[in-house]
Amino acid sequence: xxxKINQSLxxxxxxLIKKTSNSGSNLLIEIEKIMPNQKxxxxxxxxxxxxELKESIYQHGILQPLTARLMKSGRYxxxxxxxxxxxxxxxxxEYEDKRFRTVPLYIxxxxxxxxxxxxxxxxxxxxxxxxxxEEARAYQDLxxxxxxxxxxxxxxxxxxxxxxxxxxxxxSFDKSEEGRxxxxxxxxxxxxxxxxxxxxxxxxxxxITIFKKIRSRRLSSRQVEMEVKNYKNLGTESSxxxxxxxxxxxxxxxxxxxxxxxxxxxxxxxxxINKNGSGKVVIHFGSDRELKDIVENKILK
Numbered sequence: 001x002x003x004k005i006n007q008s009l010x011x012x013x014x015x016l017i018k019k020t021s022n023s024g025s026n027l028l029i030e031i032e033k034i035m036p037n038q039k040x041x042x043x044x045x046x047x048x049x050x051x052e053l054k055e056s057i058y059q060h061g062i063l064q065p066l067t068a069r070l071m072k073s074g075r076y077x078x079x080x081x082x083x084x085x086x087x088x089x090x091x092x093x094e095y096e097d098k099r100f101r102t103v104p105l106y107i108x109x110x111x112x113x114x115x116x117x118x119x120x121x122x123x124x125x126x127x128x129x130x131x132x133x134e135e136a137r138a139y140q141d142l143x144x145x146x147x148x149x150x151x152x153x154x155x156x157x158x159x160x161x162x163x164x165x166x167x168x169x170x171x172s173f174d175k176s177e178e179g180r181x182x183x184x185x186x187x188x189x190x191x192x193x194x195x196x197x198x199x200x201x202x203x204x205x206x207x208i209t210i211f212k213k214i215r216s217r218r219l220s221s222r223q224v225e226m227e228v229k230n231y232k233n234l235g236t237e238s239s240x241x242x243x244x245x246x247x248x249x250x251x252x253x254x255x256x257x258x259x260x261x262x263x264x265x266x267x268x269x270x271x272x273i274n275k276n277g278s279g280k281v282v283i284h285f286g287s288d289r290e291l292k293d294i295v296e297n298k299i300l301k
Contacts, residue, residue: 026065028102029076031092034068036085037078037116045086053087058095062088065104069116076105079119132186132193136167143168167193169200178208185211194221198228206231217268230259 066081078085085103092100110116130138142148142156150168154161170186170193173179182199185191195214198221199207210227213219219227261281262269268284285291 027105027107029068029105031089031101031103033074034076034078034085034103034105035071037082045083050083050087050090053083054091057084057087058091061099062104065106067108068105069108069110076107077116079108079110079116131189132167132170133183134187136170139164139168140171166197170197172200173207176204176207178204178211182207182211185215190215192221195219195224197221198225202228202231227259233259 062084064081066085067079068076069079071077088100088103091097110119139150139153142153143150148156150164151161154164157164170183173182173196182191182196186193186196191211191214196211199210202210210224210231213227214224217223258269258271261271270282270284271279272282273279283294285294
């Protein structure tokens, strides 16, 4: 089954659309009669890339018809090509040029609303246009509004069930103010889903603390996983009492203490513990001003 899906994905969006319709036609439609895809999961248009597309359309026109369906209202709803439609719509508002007053459409009959969501999602995934949160919300829409299981969604898009499940779990950040800051960073692609996913099960205050480290220190996904592991070890240590540190080896003990002190100072810390119990603590700083802030506001305060 999955091989057939992957073959369709390789042929493009039309290969999937054909499964829902047996007929199609090409038309030139006035732009006022066309509406964007209400099920399009992509909500954010990159301004730079959109401007580049507008320049291309201005110079060369629309080289390939957009795919749409005819609504009962007599208007046409875009199925695939929403970004090109947005670019053309902006051009029609900026220039009094008849080239931008009509849109070439390839009309398809779509039987269900879930098919619209599926096609819009797949079209954007193929073009790599979705940010992680848009993608997660599209999966959630298919799951909640169209009663699809994670496995059914995975089969439709040619990905694994665990990928879909973990993608939807990213939306759990929306439950707190701290989490919503992380969501915005994901939407703007400041960070990747791989960097953020390990934070999902942590408390909001811990999530935002590690998130700040991800941005300031450019932590990799693996480094984030280690930070989260250290936090969880620290939580276990705290719940058992201070004496429980004695149950850890020197390396584990140093890692736990380093994480605790690093979180307090909000700076990189290195701790070396010798076999006799002695050792040293190194505090990293980037400037005289940062050192002064550490001493006056975080150590002596």
